Structures are given as C-alpha cells and as structure tokens.
C-alpha cells in the first residue's frame with residue numbers, strides 16, 4: 001500500500017491491514033538499523049513528550065504545531081500504553097517516519113518494550129484490534145528494538161526519554177551501546193529511558209545533599225539525578241541543556257535546575273482523568289523556544305463518559321509511574337489485570 005494512502009486512512013482513524021503493518025515495520029527496521037544510537041538534528045524543531053496512545057491529542061499536536069512535513073518533529077518516546085489508541089498512534093508515527101524520514105525523529109521510551117506493554121495495555125489493545133492474535137504486537141515490539149536512544153539538537157541540546165545514567169559520562173559511551181534489543185532491567189540503556197531529575201531545592205542548606213547525586217529510583221528502574229550530575233554531564237560533553245519527557249507535569253512542562261533540564265509532557269488529561277495540561281516545545285535555537293500548551297481533544301471527553309459508564313476500566317489501567325514494575329507483587333497483579341477486556 002502506498003504511504004500516502006496509508007496516511008489518509010490513519011488520519012481518518014482507520015486501522016491498516018495486518019500484512020501492511022508487517023511490511024511497514026520491516027521497512028522501518030531496515031532504515032533504523034543504519035542509524036546511530038545518537039542522532040543529530042537541527043532547529044527549527046518541535047519537541048514532543050509522552051503521547052501514551054492518546055491518538056486524538058496527537059492529531060491536536062499536528063493541528064497546533066503544524067503538520068508533517070511543514071514542521072520538524074522530535075518525539076521523546078512513550079507512544080503506546082495507557083491510552084485507548086496506541087495502535088493508531090504508533091502506526092501513524094511509523095508511516096510518517098517512512099514517508100518523511102528527515103522531518104520526524106522517534107526516540108525510544110521505556111514503554112517501547114515487550115515487558116512493559118504486556119502490563120500497561122498495548123498488548124491487549126493489539127489483540128483486541130487484530131483478531132486475538134499477538135502477531136501485530138510482535139511486529140511493533142520487534143521494531144521498537146531499533147528506535148534510537150537520544151538526539152542532539154544543533155550540537156548543544158541533549159534529548160532523551162528519561163535522563164542520565166551513572167554508567168554514562170560521555171555521549172560517546174552512548175554511541176557504543178548495543179541498542180538493538182529489549183530494554184534491559186539495568187545498565188546504561190535502561191537508565192536513559194527510566195531516570196528522572198530530582199530538584200534539590202528543599203535540601204539547599206545541605207551542600208552534600210544526596211539528591212545532588214545519583215539515587216535509586218522509586219520506579220524500580222533507572223536513577224534520580226541532581227544538579228551536580230547535570231552540570232558535570234553538560235560540561236564534559238559541551239552541551240547546554242537537556243530536554244526529556246517521562247514525567248507527568250500539571251502545566252504540560254517543568255523546568256529544573258534553572259533551565260538545564262526541561263521535561264516536556266504531551267498527553268493532556270493523562271489517562272482521561274488526571275486533569276493536566278500538555279505542551280509541545282517549539283525550539284528555534286538554544287535560547288529561543290516556546291512552550292505551546294494545549295488541553296485535551298474534545299473526542300477524549302466523549303470517550304471518558306462512555307468508558308466510565310462501562311465498568312470503570314480506566315482505574316484498572318491507571319497506574320502512576322512511581323511503582324516498581326519489576327517487583328514480584330507488581331508482576332503478579334499485572335498478570336491478572338492484563339486479561340481485562342477493556343475495549344467496548
């Protein structure tokens with residue numbers, strides 16, 4: 001099927017046939033295998049945070065930020081899980097990447113993983129939308145292994161899904177990671193997609209504050225890192241700041257350490273119930289940028305009403321990121337909840 005024909009269907013909210021999806025995933029793998037772990041991109045570019053299957057909000061992003069290929073986009077990962085339209089979301093992004101490879105860049109998030117998608121909705125959604133077979137989920141998750149880990153804008157802004165790692169001092173160390181695999185539980189690759197900055201404002205009187213350094217993350221994977229870690233990384237690598245996603249922000253974005261780290265969050269009213277705003281970050285240069293803040297698409301409200309009246313499935317699938325997903329308790333609980341049939 002022609003890519004433009006696929007795009008037409010996808011923008012209309014239709015699913016593509018399984019053989020087409022298989023071919024698209026295969027084709028994109030062939031392209032991504034040639035990419036470095038760290039891809040260089042240039043301004044102007046619009047940075048997008050977590051989407052989590054909120055397809056109508058993705059369409060809203062293209063509405064307010066400009067369509068591809070008129071606007072260049074850098075997506076920071078977490079395309080799937082939690083929302084009801086992960087399949088439509090990731091399919092559209094795959095086809096856009098194939099059709100306009102230099103206009104859109106897709107970084108891997110911690111949800112672009114076999115293990116995580118089996119617990120947070122994407123696996124079940126693939127089964128429900130493709131006749132009970134897990135083949136489509138396998139095509140997608142095999143493709144996820146090829147997504148790049150980081151991008152650098154204009155040689156000075158480091159972009160990643162989660163954050164820094166005690167195992168990564170230089171960007172060259174990221175370049176030599178063998179990335180084409182499932183996201184491991186620990187190590188540099190896991191930390192890049194799982195870690196979070198931690199503001200040490202409350203500990204300012206204590207110069208040796210622990211939050212200035214790497215700490216074990218309450219998420220059960222990755223680390224939290226403070227300002228000292230960021231200062232060192234930026235200086236050593238000649239970077240001026242870090243853009244990342246991965247954490248819900250009520251206002252759609254959050255600025256840490258006087259602007260050295262910025263979180264961009266692009267899923268408004270997360271899980272159709274958090275009431276938060278979302279943003280996309282339009283970057284013109286290191287010092288010129290604009291947070292384009294938006295609220296949920298009207299379709300989500302309709303969805304919310306009908307979904308809530310049908311068994312309150314959202315509560316089953318809403319789980320804040322601060323939970324140890326690798327714990328035995330979590331694995332046992334998710335093994336039962338993943339069979340909940342939440343499509344109506």
Ligand SMILES: [Mn+2]
Pocket residue numbers: 050078109110111161193245246247
């Ligand atoms: Mn994430």
